[in-house]
Amino acid sequence: MPDTTFEPTIVAFFCNWCTYLAADSAGISRFKYAPNIRVIRVMCSGRIDPQFVLDAFAKGADGVLIGGCHPNDCHYQEGNYKCLRRFNLLKRVAREMGIEDARLRLEWISAAEADRLRTVVNDMVAKVRELGPLNWSVPNEEFSAEKVEMEVAS
Amino acid sequence: MSKPKVAFYWCASCGGCEEAVVDLNEKILDVAAAVDIVLWPVALDFKRKDVEAMPDGSIAAAFINGAIRNTEQEEMAHLLRRKAQLVIAFGACSQLGGIPGLANLSDRAGIFRTVYQETASTVNPDGVIPLTACQDNGRTVTLPGFYNTVRTLEQVIAVDYSVPGCPPTPELLADAVQALLSGNLPPKGTVLAPDHALCEDCRRKDSRPEKLTVKEWKRPHQVLADPEKCFLAQGLLCMGPATRSGCGSRCEHGNMPCTGCFGPTSRVRDFGGKALSGFASIVDSNEEDEIARILEFIPDPVGTLYRYSLPASPLRRKKMEVTTHA
Secondary structure, three states, X not given: OOOOOOOOOEEEEEEOOOHXXXXXXXXXXXXXXXXXXXXXXXXXXXXXXXXXXXXXXXXOOOEEEEEEOOOOOOOOOOHHHHHHHHHHXXXXXXXXXXXXXXXXXXXXXXXXXXXXXXXXXXXXXXXXXXXXXXXXXXXXXXXXXXXXXXXXXX | OXXXXXXEEEOEOXXXXXXXXXXXXXXXXXXXXXXXXXXXXXXXXXXXHHHHOOOOOOEEEEEEEOEEEEHHHHHHHHHHHHHEEEEEEEOHHHXXXXXXXXXXXXXXXXXXXXXXXXXXXXXXXOOOOOOOEEEEOOEEEEOOOEEEEEEOHHHOOOOOEEEOOOOOOHHHHHHHHHHXXXXXXXXXXXXXXXXXXXXXXXXXXXXXXXXXXXXXXXXXXXXXXXXOOOOHHHOEOOOHHHOEOOOOOHHHHOOOOXXXXXXXXXXXXXXXXXXXXXXXXXXOOOOHHHHHHHHOOOOOHHHHHOOOOHHHOOOOOOOOOXXXXX
16 A cells, blocks of 8 residues: 655755756745655756766655756856766666666756756655655665575565 | 794685785795694685694784684684784685675575575475584584574684785785784784785776777677786776776786775775676766666676675665564
8 A cells, every 4th residue: 555644755856057946946936845855956967977866865865856057058158968878877777776767867957947847856856755765775784584485486 | 933824714615815815826835834724714724723722823824814704713703812822814715705795686485495405506405404403314414504694703802913805815825924924014904915906007098098988888798808908998897997997907908897806995995886886877867767778787786896896885785574583
């Protein structure tokens, strides 16, 4: 049964020049959207080290949202392209590790798109809520012989 | 004065690290003259009970290679920690999890199914799997318990130093022994190898273009690599930029790109994440579909980027589907 009280924690890395300004503008415009994102401002989506994303998952995030400038709009010319290239491989790593696609998302949101920011956040929160908590942890193992037999039998 | 005592032990490893000790060649005589080897299962007949009988802290240094994936290895790690003043994680498996660490993409049930039931060469009609105890002619036969997750040595016991490599070079081992004997020791936690990227020492580095871009990756068996030119400039995936130096560029001398066995430098926490960052960013395209096509070349990103370091990465293992007991 889905946990109806579950509120996902989503770490959002927003670039200083576009998506962060969109979030700012959404606030000024008094748009209401899901309060589940924890925004971390970075100067450019090209600054988002894959380590940041994997660390966020490892330390308890249920989802990670990356927001950057639209193609051709990067303040540093090609930072968002670097982000796009890394995202492809990062997504595949996450998939191989068992992290569902909806938990990791890249969106281009310009400073003028406060409304789009609201839509994206609401949509992502809904999808991650449906997936349930990620609860990343490596279980502390105690060895039990009976359990092994059960596992292999199943 | 009695000689300092040294122990060598192996956990989940292939035996290659033992080769590194043997590869000291005649220098091993100097080592043997300077220290008393009190445990070395691959070569000497000392047993666990011999170590148990020694006073705590009486071994000067224990070199432990291999990752920890069963109960016996874990017990031996704790025992050696108690008996030794210094514990050195020797080799990639011990330091970062190594190749056995890729088992963290599966779990015990998955591994047992593959190894004891599903592989084409397996004949096992009774479905026998390793048990920790079973009866045989009235006697009880025991085996160590096998964990779901492979761990680095440091995830099990406190480790004083690490020596990287798959395997470490004899030179690094000789330096480490020398440092121990002289008492001239670096701060605890130090990795006993240079702390800069392999590219810095690479004799091909001048052939690396100012702006490196790759339109098409190639695998080593698909091309005859130019022996003078930077591998990355040839479209060969070389881990040199992300990998710690100290190996003497053995692979490069054999005209093979680096696979990253020396792990990261001290400035990087997650080797695979950093390598991913570097390789993806030099892909020569701004189109989503083309980027995907170029990167399809890497069929198994975790196996490539985390080849030696999955258990030491932030995520450590693939998500376990079944929730386990607390």
